[in-house]
Amino acid sequence: MPDKQCEHKFKHISSSREEGVRPSFGMSPARDWKRTDHFYCEKCLKMDKVTQTEDGWKKKPDWF
Numbered sequence: 001m002p003d004k005q006c007e008h009k010f011k012h013i014s015s016s017r018e019e020g021v022r023p024s025f026g027m028s029p030a031r032d033w034k035r036t037d038h039f040y041c042e043k044c045l046k047m048d049k050v051t052q053t054e055d056g057w058k059k060k061p062d063w064f
């Protein structure tokens with residue numbers, strides 16, 4: 001008999017936003033937009049996270 005699969009029902013826990021700074025090579029400092037969202041499943045408590053990044057030279061993304 002196969003293991004019963006959890007139909008995950010993820011709840012959002014928290015978001016963290018970072019601006020990563022990359023080496024500048026003599027130009028103005030390059031920064032990345034980075035956002036990590038943390039989730040857990042209400043049923044089996046599995047943790048998950050989603051990370052989104054965008055190049056820092058682009059304007060601030062909607063999700064940041």
Ligand SMILES: [Zn+2]
Pocket residue numbers: 006007008009041042043044045046
């Ligand atoms: Zn689950």
